[in-house]
Amino acid sequence: MPASVQYKTRQKDELIRYLSTVQGKHITAGDVVKHFREQGEQIGQSTIYRQLERLVDEGIVSKYTIDANSPACFEYIGAESHQGAEHCYHCKCEGCGKLIHLHCEEMEEFREHLKKEHGFRMDPFRTVFYGLCEDCQRKGNEAQNK
Amino acid sequence: MPASVQYKTRQKDELIRYLSTVQGKHITAGDVVKHFREQGEQIGQSTIYRQLERLVDEGIVSKYTIDANSPACFEYIGAESHQGAEHCYHCKCEGCGKLIHLHCEEMEEFREHLKKEHGFRMDPFRTVFYGLCEDCQRKGNEAQNK
């Protein structure tokens, strides 16, 4: 693809700068909108959506779909790690809604296995493990013992 | 949880009956609404949404998130497999929509690992692996080579 011309704009710069300050965290487009609104640095929300999407295309930002109805999560990856970056996996607690992201060697191995033995190439950006976090397991047991 | 009382209603019966006729296919809530509207058997859309959600909780129906912006997909699983001893895992191909069921020892091991090392109890009925099946991987490569 011929990578059409890209203007350098204040909005894009500020967006990237903000994203890099929350590297490693998941944020939604709404979070970003709110952040800039609170800072007084106005960036229109359509710009934020459009730039985020562009950054995802460029590989600078990852986009995760947690589930159909909650807003998409974005995470700054950075330009350097762009190719072959290691990504993290996501566990969503159905009890409290908490999202846990983990870097996990075993997961990587299992993904290999899926690929080799089952021919399935799993997409870590889309796959989310649902279940219960430690806290909610405890609470659940307490509830059962009542 | 004490599993609150559940009334047996015409709407719920008809919904389950319809779902079982399209077992193995994925349909959206909108499809269901449309189906009943066309059949003249009126079921309100809020009922459909509410019942679908309930069936998902009961494990009779699986819910898939294709991507953040398209409607959620549902698929009838059936009551038997629900309380069953061995469950299978689901891989959903994002290319062709195919759903792959697999019994997999490695998955079981990974689940153990999640539990022991990360304290997360994954729910196999809820969790779906998204990715690309073999066929679609091949097609994707062909497309790239164009």
Added chain:
DNA sequence: TTGCGTGCAAAGGTTTTGCATGGCA
């Protein structure tokens, strides 16, 4: 000067919710 990027407001589509009514047990 060219045309990409921005911002606003409005539209888009799916899903949820409030509330009165209906129907199961």
Added chain:
DNA sequence: TGCCATGCAAAACCTTTGCACGCAA
């Protein structure tokens, strides 16, 4: 009779889009 389920319409929600204007190159 007591609640749960239903249905309608409206709301909520995130995201996209149309269009005019601004600004980078």
